[in-house]
Amino acid sequence: MLRRASGLLARPILAARARPFSTDLPAAQTADATFVEAWKKVIPNMDPPKTPLSFMQPRPPTPSSIPSKLTVNFVLPYASELATKEVDMVIVPATTGQMGILPGHVATIAELKPGVLSVHEGSDVTKYFISSGFVFIHANSFADIIAVEAMPLDQIDASLVQKGLADFTQKLSSATTDLEKAEGQIGIDVHSALNSALTG
Amino acid sequence: MASNAAVPFWRTAGMTYITYSNICANLVRNCLKEPYKTEALSREKVHFSISKWTNGKPEKPTIRSDSSEE
Numbered sequence: 001m002l003r004r005a006s007g008l009l010a011r012p013i014l015a016a017r018a019r020p021f022s023t024d025l026p027a028a029q030t031a032d033a034t035f036v037e038a039w040k041k042v043i044p045n046m047d048p049p050k051t052p053l054s055f056m057q058p059r060p061p062t063p064s065s066i067p068s069k070l071t072v073n074f075v076l077p078y079a080s081e082l083a084t085k086e087v088d089m090v091i092v093p094a095t096t097g098q099m100g101i102l103p104g105h106v107a108t109i110a111e112l113k114p115g116v117l118s119v120h121e122g123s124d125v126t127k128y129f130i131s132s133g134f135v136f137i138h139a140n141s142f143a144d145i146i147a148v149e150a151m152p153l154d155q156i157d158a159s160l161v162q163k164g165l166a167d168f169t170q171k172l173s174s175a176t177t178d179l180e181k182a183e184g185q186i187g188i189d190v191h192s193a194l195n196s197a198l199t200g
Numbered sequence: 201m202a203s204n205a206a207v208p209f210w211r212t213a214g215m216t217y218i219t220y221s222n223i224c225a226n227l228v229r230n231c232l233k234e235p236y237k238t239e240a241l242s243r244e245k246v247h248f249s250i251s252k253w254t255n256g257k258p259e260k261p262t263i264r265s266d267s268s269e270e
Contacts, residue, residue: 078243114224114228129228131221131224131225131227131228132220132221132224132225133221148221148222148224148225149224149225149228149229149240151228151232151236155232155233155236156231156232156233157231157232157233157234157237160230160231160232161231164227164230164231178212178213178214179213179214179215181213182209182210182213182214182215183223185209185210186210186220186223186224186227187227190224190227190228191227191231194228194231
């Protein structure tokens, strides 16, 4: 009986591999229907165990017309800044440049560089400085922005930024190994981004 | 498979993305204003005990409290 159970469990996994991109999925189910039916046939007296699917909130389906608001989840490792907040637009600092995300944006995964994230809601604009991270835009106008470190611009100290920029410029010019050069370059990139965030 | 995008400079220098991302985060944290800076530094402290194993037995554990400086 245990061997059959492992065979039954294998079937839903095979079905998952055949799916196309995860950003294109229709509404996700809350319980694995085939697993539950198969369980009931073999072990009718016990309740089927809950699979991870039933613990997750289902992904809202991609609506047929473009929604009017973009739903943003902005998370950090230690806090959730914005959780399913409905906004008009966000501008993220992608490695390919400032990217504006409006409702109905095509599904995209973008890597972020150190820069300013601005959240536009009506006429309010909230700006955060992000150290680096990723943004996942789903077809149903949900955007997940994940960053390692982010803070509002007024928490940044301009004199420390200038000092850091000078330090790293000096470090880059005196660097010998590739790794030191890379670290120097990273320092310069981050501090110049901080600088333009404070002045821009 | 040919390289599709230009390889970032830190990758050619042998650094992984996680190292790059952590370095960026540390640099940004060091540029914070005072009350936020101490909170951020305490947030990233790790405190753990290490014991080396030799001949299948653990030696006496040592306790380390690292903050996020490299």
